[in-house]
């Protein structure tokens with residue numbers, strides 16, 4: 297373990313979905329605002345190697361990092377809060393741990409030993425936790441353990457962090473996030489579930505240093521004292537986490553509760569710095585006090601589960617605040633969108649976004665939405681599959697290419713305007729084999745995207761197998777759909793725009809992954825601006 301890096305582990309108890317990711321990100325923000333370098337890691341107890349092969353219904357959005365890792369959506373929160381990139385090392389699943397242990401076993405690296413959960417799996421977990429610390433870049437590595445304490449599947453993770461604490465007493469801190477339920481009938485907050493959850497942790501040899509208590513009502517001194525006494529923590533280490541209006545309030549609430557101070561004290565670090573949250577507060581002010589409102593339709597196939605489009609929704613929050621504008625999203629199910637009802641569904645919207653996606657379901661609805669936005673001159677942003685739909689729509693309805701399609705959905709189409717990428721043709725495995733991560737793109741001067749970014753060379757993250765078919769490029773450009781962003785190395789079309797339209801942009805990449813609180817994404821900024829006009 298590198299001497300200077302401190303490790304903070306965040307576990308969860310009583311119930312899932314208490315917001316470990318947001319608490320981790322908020323603490324990281326506070327430490328960062330005091331001048332420390334911080335990164336956050338998520339350990340997920342499931343057996344998939346990564347969430348790339350998971351349906352969004354299972355696990356929400358798959359977030360993609362600069363280095364092309366397909367990760368848990370919490371990494372999106374980490375980047376949005378900290379404004380620093382994460383990487384493959386920031387998200388580790390049980391599947392990945394086992395994969396690497398089994399690979400070593402097959403290579404004979406365990407020298408004839410029986411390979412076991414303890415020590416081999418736990419050692420592998422400990423190594424993965426320390427990869428980030430060993431870079432020497434960070435004062436703090438905050439590691440969030442997915443799942444709820446007591447789950448069978450997270451046991452090896454808990455055992456690994458117990459060992460780390462035992463080996464490096466001074467460098468390790470445990471935070472346990474728990475729930476204090478309110479019984480309306482008796483008008484009481486109950487601490488028993490928390491006591492039990494801490495007891496379970498103690499059975500595994502882990503004594504939490506700090507308890508962050510999710511609650512709907514303020515915790516008074518009496519309740520705090522009771523929790524402290526029964527859970528064996530100091531009174532000041534009982535931190536209230538009351539339900540917040542937005543996730544972006546949480547760092548400020550944690551600051552009020554002095555979470556960062558308690559952490560620093562425990563780790564025997566100086567308290568002389570103060571957290572500078574000026575920019576954060578400015579953002580929050582504009583987010584909560586917009587001077588105008590626009591409504592944008594988000595057309596996708598997973599709209600019942602808003603976590604599927606988490607980064608897009610957050611990017612609108614960032615871009616909205618910067619434009620002093622509330623962006624109201626109308627979630628529109630592409631599957632239910634038809635020629636007959638598209639007008640009724642989209643009329644009156646100031647903008648339309650067609651979302652990324654895979655597969656057949658809802659594709660024709662997405663194409664109808666593009667057509668409506670194009671013909672009615674409504675500002676439009678198409679992302680990945682959304683861009684591909686814009687190309688298909690233009691081919692069919694402007695270029696007269698009847699039956700034009702993407703070969704992903706209709707391999708026999710007479711006009712394969714979206715085709716499989718050369719490098720994807722031989723791919724048979726599904727996991728981690730798409731075109732992933734950051735690639736360069738060169739923008740055409742004078743285009744809307746160029747105006748948005750204010751520069752020619754950009755780099756954006758990708759997650760796709762199909763691409764614009766360049767053999768049709770000339771036809772498209774003649775007819776008014778221009779390629780205004782192109783990969784300079786291989787000529788892949790990255791951006792298309794339609795002429796004689798106020799703002800019609802389709803991008804093969806995913807701008808939403810790079811939007812953060814202090815750095816709203818230029819394309820979302822420009823799109824929101826266009827919807828205001």
Ligand code: GLN
Pocket residue numbers: 651652653654655679680681682704759760761762763
């Ligand atoms: N399914 C499309 C492709 O693989 C688009 C992917 C996406 O929208 N992320 O190219």
